[in-house]
Amino acid sequence: MAMLSRLLQAKAIELGKLAVRATTAAGSGHPTSALSLAHIVATLMYHAMRWQPQQPRHPGADRLVLSEGHAVPIVYAACADLGVGFQLHGQTRRMTLDDLMTLRDIDSPIDGHPNPAIGFPFFDAATGSLGQGLSVAAGLGCAARLDGIDKVIYCIIGDGESREGQIWEAMDFIRDQGLMNVVAVFNCNELGQSDFVSPQQDWRHLQRKAEAFGWSATVIDGHDPDAILGALGERSRRAQQSEPLALIARTIKGWGVPQLGGPGHHGTPVRQDQLETVLGELDRRARELGVADLSPEELAAGLAISPPPAAPPPQPARAAVGFMAAAGADDKIARSVREKRALSPRRAYGLALKALGDANPQIVALDGDVKNSTYAEQFAKAHPERYFEGRIAEQNMVSAAAGLAAAGKTAFASTFGRFMERAFDEVEMAVIGGLPIKLVGTHVGVTLAADGPSQMALADVAFMRALAHADDHRGNPAMTVLTPSDAVSAYNLVLTMAAHPSACYLRAARADLPILYAESERFPLGGHKLLRPLAAKHRAVVLVATGYLVHTCLAAADLLEGRDITAAVVDAYALPLDAAPILALARDAGAPILAVEDSYVGGVGSELAEVCAEDVEGPRLRRLAVRNIPKSGRTAEDLLAYVHLSVADIVQAGETLMRQRQPARS
Amino acid sequence: MAMLSRLLQAKAIELGKLAVRATTAAGSGHPTSALSLAHIVATLMYHAMRWQPQQPRHPGADRLVLSEGHAVPIVYAACADLGVGFQLHGQTRRMTLDDLMTLRDIDSPIDGHPNPAIGFPFFDAATGSLGQGLSVAAGLGCAARLDGIDKVIYCIIGDGESREGQIWEAMDFIRDQGLMNVVAVFNCNELGQSDFVSPQQDWRHLQRKAEAFGWSATVIDGHDPDAILGALGERSRRAQQSEPLALIARTIKGWGVPQLGGPGHHGTPVRQDQLETVLGELDRRARELGVADLSPEELAAGLAISPPPAAPPPQPARAAVGFMAAAGADDKIARSVREKRALSPRRAYGLALKALGDANPQIVALDGDVKNSTYAEQFAKAHPERYFEGRIAEQNMVSAAAGLAAAGKTAFASTFGRFMERAFDEVEMAVIGGLPIKLVGTHVGVTLAADGPSQMALADVAFMRALAHADDHRGNPAMTVLTPSDAVSAYNLVLTMAAHPSACYLRAARADLPILYAESERFPLGGHKLLRPLAAKHRAVVLVATGYLVHTCLAAADLLEGRDITAAVVDAYALPLDAAPILALARDAGAPILAVEDSYVGGVGSELAEVCAEDVEGPRLRRLAVRNIPKSGRTAEDLLAYVHLSVADIVQAGETLMRQRQPARS
Secondary structure, three states, X not given: XXXXXXXXXXXXXXXXXXXXXXXXXXXXXXXHHHHHOXXXXXXXXXXXXXXXXXOOOOOOOOEEEEOOHHHOHHHHHHHHHHOOEEEEOOEEEEOOHHHHOOOOOOXXXXXXXXXXXXXXXXXXXXXXXXXXXXXXXHHHHHHHHHOOOOOOEEEEEEOHHHHOHHHHHHHXXXXXXXXXXXXXXXXXXXXXXXXXXXXXXXXXXXXXXXXXOOOEEEEEEOXXXXXXXXXXXXXXXXXXXXXXXXXXXXOOOOOOOHHHOOOOOOOOOOOHHHHHHHHHHHHHHHHHOOOOOOXXXXXXXXXXXXXXXXXXXXOOOOOOOOHHHHHHOOHHHHHHHHHHOEEOHHHHHHHHHHHHHHHOOOEEEEEXXXXXXXXXXXXXXXXXXXXXXXXXXXXXXXXXXXXXXXXXXXXXXXXXXXXHHHHHHHHHHHHHOOOOOEEEEEOEOHHHOOOOHHHOEOOHHHHHHHHHXXXXXXXXXXXXXXXXXXXXXHHHHHHHHHHOOOOEEEEEXXXXXXXXXXXXXXXXXXXXXXXXXXXXXXXXXXXXXXXXXXXXXXXXXXXXXXXXXXXEEEEOOEEOOOOHHXXXXXXXXXXXXXXXXXXXXXXXXXXXXXXXXXXXXXXXXXXEOOOEOOOOOOOHHHHHHHOOOOHHHHHHHHHHHHHOOOOOOO | OOHHHHHHHHHHHHHHHHHHHHHHHHOOOOHHXXXXXXXXXXXXXXXXXXXXXXXXXXXXXXXXXXXXHHHOHHHHHHHHHHOOEEEEOOEEEEOOHHHHOOXXXXXXXXXXXXXXXXXOOOOOXXXXXXXXXXXXXXXXXXXXXXXXXXXXXXXXXEOHHXXXXXXXXXXXXXXXXOOOOEEEXXXXXXXXXXXXXXXXXXXXXXXXXXXXXXXXXXXXXXXXXXXXXXXXXXXXXXXXXXXXXXXXXXXXXXXXXXXXXXXXXXXXXXXXXXXXHHHHHHHHHHHHOOOOOOOHHHHHHHOOOOOOOOOOXXXXXXXXXXXXXXXXXXXXXXXXXXXXXXXXXXXXHHHHHHHHHHHOOOEEEEEOOOHHHHOOHHHHHHOHHHEEEOOOOHHHHHHHHHHHHHOOOEEEEEEEHHHHHHHHHHHHHHHHOOOOOEEEEEOEOHHHOOOOHHHOEOOHHHHHHXXXXXXXXXXXXXXXXXXXXXXXXXXXXXXXXXXXXXXXXXXXXXOOEEOOOOOOOOOOOOOOEEEEOOOOOOOEEEEEEOOHHHHHHHHHHHHHHHOOOEEEEEEOOEEOOOOHHHHHHHHHHXXXXXXXXXXXXXXXXXXXXXXXHHOOOOOOEEEEOXXXXXXXXXXXXXXXXHOOOOHHHHHHHHHHHHHOOOOOOO
């Protein structure tokens, strides 16, 4: 065995022992998965990767994405051994072996699964919900290429994990993008949680699958540092054939410890009373392999980590042009704005995205084969090198956007709002990791009409609002949800999203909508717009709506006026919403609020209800939402009538509220 | 050309013309996708499939799952031509060509995408969100094998659609399950919506991928009925080698109409003023192929559809045993119940699932490689032939459950609640199609603790509650959400779920929880339990919680009692919730309500807020929920403190409410 290999072998065993100790200290965790990766992690982190432990987020550094996040104790062990920089209680310092023993503690930044947001910047993204890491790696790879940085992104994937379809979406995407800087390492230890992995996930099938997906797949002994290094050395040669490199690493779960082998040991730490026996087995293994005699000094001296190359400075950005300038650049759009005073919010997204891209080289975009519907194509045409076509694979698209965001890009990802649901798990993982992805869902609500409910985003608001009321590590809402009612607000909100440091989700209707706002109007997050004030009448109601339904409410307000009811109309474009001024408006007029939303419950209606319910003096609230599963219809109006959200329904609800009206409370 | 082939060719052209006409009448739709499938659909529906048009849901009939749902006009055309039985305004009759022209109308059961729930029983499930059909087909295939019915399930998948990872999850699953009764037909027309498909989705790659996944893949001309029939004839031979059959059908988008070829024609109907030209092209094509002279009578006489075989009658079911009998059958569980009076809700799920399986042969179960954590393994051991291991692929698991449900099975699918998020799109598609899947998410909430936020279900409630307030076609909540607080309620609710005709989602905590209820307690959907009444005190608060936090509230109530505050504790186990009795309790006592939930906002707190906000006389409400992204901690209590939901937090919130208390309103 060559000296380097002996040193890595010894280091792998040392890391394995630390990982076992840490999980025993934690009382939970996955020591057997960690042991299966001991040699791969040692070889990557102590030799193959060019990086700087004290500055793990160095922009030039090679990256490690641990897609099978539960195996993380082996990486933590290396980080503790190398003194990786991390944050504890707001202070940055280098990690120690004592820190390693705080694994999974409520006060520790080393969580049960990788998460940079709680102070462990070695990782770019949170992992742990399986199957997402290779997409994150792809995003990092795209960013590195854009930035002209010759770095390699290594991604470790479990064999059982490779059952997740998203892995194969990422395999396609990486090949499509020609990303030769991403290396996939499949950890084939043959064991899942509850059983052996399926034959479909054995190393032979994985090799065949990777090859069918256009990758070069090399089968190696994952406990042989020489083999690992040899296979990694193939990367450049395969790249010349446009084949990304996959290592199919055959490993042993619970490597080195016979009593931890076979099924039944997943996610189970070694009991304290067996700890010395298990560590003794690993020492015995070191002796068998002839590496037990290597001193810590020899290891430290022999395993020198190569530093990363310097990264070019980020390119400067300027402010994007305003709505009118952007709209004026396209004859058809300019005419629609000038003559019809109408444009769809999704078209405004296309305009804003392109304008942002023109002004700021850090803006990147992805879309899922609907760029001609979301109008992301305007950006794709203007900035093809910064556009990444995600095809029909939304999960990969969102996780790749997370990877791009982790690398400092402002990454927009668009598809129909309904299909964003395909990636809710990935959205939540991005949010957990604190990655400020910018999501755009178009064709939202029943007003999409003809295509039917399989294409209508109706449950998206409730899910995203749940995230909107949790703070991320910056103290911002983990998600900000924006539903613009016209093209100007859509345009301006896209610019606001780009500048906001946390994650956002914009919901853009399909239809051309009348323009309501002047270009100079500002749309602060959390805000709303009073589009139509209350007249001084005895009978008053406050209509609160978002998106398309703002226009329906304006029409309803006209009709209510004719029935001697004054109706204010509020455009509540943002969630979370500062509802206090809306409640004050209603309270002062002794008016009830009628919230109207083109979605299943859980959006602005719930937002207002939660505030009203806290307040004894609060106004009464009634909510209209989609309360039956829709179907196709040939017009938006057909659909609004089908789900009882038409102008007539709103007028009727307003009148009913007036009949039930109680005297204004003091 | 053989006569059969000529007849099918003529029929394909006839169907193509009808599909073009229907989409023009609708003013939207996908005629070019439909034309690419004309010959495949004609060959399947007029010859290969054994079925009965007047009774499309005959239990013995072969099935067609159109995964690329947007191509549905070609299937509707065949159904109209054959007079398939369908429902309109509650009446069942045979479809006509006039009906076909109602495509996408608000009053029509032929929607923009397939959906059985609105009256089109030819389809088993709603499709249209791409990539899900093959999993549905797999579920149908599992059911057919269980029922001993020799039927074939054909599934048509778009080439661009095959980018969705779920397709490959299904390819693995079908091979794992050895389902030789599912045939995948890849429609390789080379065009997506916004562009050509990626080379990764071309027919060569698809063939290689299918083979790497262990399938037999035959490339054919998808416009040649002879070739289609020849390839289908291979199925039995390949089955002997345990290889499911995939047809890689090379087709032309907009077949027969040169002006509809190439990019730019996706989802665009033929304009009325071009309709005759386009239909003329198809007639010309019929003449070129020498099939224009075949009369309707010749077609009708020559294309005789083979009837389905009789299906065996369903097996009888009996009632499942009660909780104590089920618990008594396992020594360890019996001891825990007897001595500790505690058991985890997830263990109760395992007991109930097995008991249901013992009593009812229609019960089936799936799990995603966590069956030893969800305790689905108890069913898997007792009824291995009715257990389908889904491995780490939640999307396929949920859609396969939908397929099983469509075939009349009561299908339970379990994983960690957090990972159910991976399949929210699939859940919504099942609900749209009216399929009563039974979902079980375990390890919910922050009390999971050590594994951290990537494993904690926190946003699941908000999403599922959105569905819970939309009615399905039965008039039931499209989803019923159940969060039991102990093992008895969990057990009884699983039995209730099984009997309920619509979809349900049970959220089961990981921890052992004290048993609160007697075995005989009933838990109606929509109900709640008053676990601790209000004493006659001046200062009173009503605590409302679910799951684990019911116990936290009981402990808080004890402490509040010592501070001269009487606290009722309500176990609000169901969503939707009939909140009126809870509000009445609070109102009568002049007490505020404190809702407490171990999730992001959008659950029981929002549910109560919405009702309180409607009611001027309603009590005041305060809500506690998870409002920061959690991390790992070594105990459940660490986590509850981290997210401000500990006993102390609840006591403090109760005291604060008392200080702010207003006099009871009259």
